[in-house]
């Protein structure tokens with residue numbers, strides 16, 4: 346049993362922390378909106394803390410999963426923050442999708458007091474978090490990764506060290522860039538098929554076994570055709586992730602023409618009231634124009 350802390354009990358963090366508890370660990374939780382932390386403790390047991398610092402005091406491994414870079418700085422820095430509460434020899438694993446810059450900043454700050462920091466963004470969505478089957482992409486040093494991996498395993502199907510601090514976030518950026526163009530292509534294909542009068546369930550069944558197959562086709566093509574968007578990975582989050590990718594691309598010189606175009610389509614989805622719709626809502630723009 347490891348003494349762990351979890352900060353940020355949102356759509357992702359709440360079930361992830363639950364899997365840590367179910368895995369036999371001693372879990373203390375903190376959430377900005379206290380009612381969620383109270384509900385979590387009622388459901389899973391464990392302890393509730395009044396601040397990120399209090400949550401991580403005495404923890405061998407601290408976890409977080411909040412929104413963006415600014416939210417992360419809010420729970421990590423300062424007198425009540427995670428870094429202030431962690432003792433030398435402990436590990437901090439951040440599951441937020443954030444910039445590689447903030448990951449490296451925390452890694453450096455941690456080193457100053459003997460705390461090892463691992464950036465560990467996840468893929469697999471709400472369902473992956475609830476089933477404990479996330480894919481976790483890590484950046485950091487090998488020795489703390491080896492210590493943290495068996496604990497991260499509680500909510501993951503695959504946990505991989507990608508390289509030095511920031512490499513986990515960079516890998517997640519590649520993931521999001523690949524998804525952006527793919528989802529637009531899928532939406533265009535589905536819309537075209539519907540306009541052509543095809544039986545789309547039949548089409549998906551056939552081409553889903555060929556070269557056009559993808560996770561998005563398996564999990565989103567059918568709901569796209571039914572215009573179901575009120576679930577899944579929110580457009581707001583995707584635009585946040587695209588912003589992180591563009592900032593990184595400005596530094597490394599990579600060109601992202603399709604991602605930039607799709608980002609503008611997502612801005613249009615937001616303007617239509619789709620901020621919390623699933624990213625497959627790119628279909629809404631085609632089907633309703």
Ligand SMILES: NC(=O)c1ccc[n+]([C@@H]2O[C@H](COP(=O)([O-])OP(=O)(O)OC[C@H]3O[C@@H](n4cnc5c(N)ncnc54)[C@H](OP(=O)(O)O)[C@@H]3O)[C@@H](O)[C@H]2O)c1
Nearest residue numbers: 353354355356357377378411412416419441442470471578
């Ligand atoms: N949802 C997905 O399918 C998915 C998939 C992969 C990766 N991610 C990434 O995982 C992260 C979390 O996503 P989510 O869907 O769990 O989001 P969410 O449901 O909105 O939860 C965000 C959590 O962060 C907390 N938080 C936000 N800003 C804060 C601040 N300034 N100070 C303290 N706490 C703060 C929230 O507290 P409150 O309860 O008080 O609001 C909440 O617990 C994001 O980086 C997202 O991009 C999400």
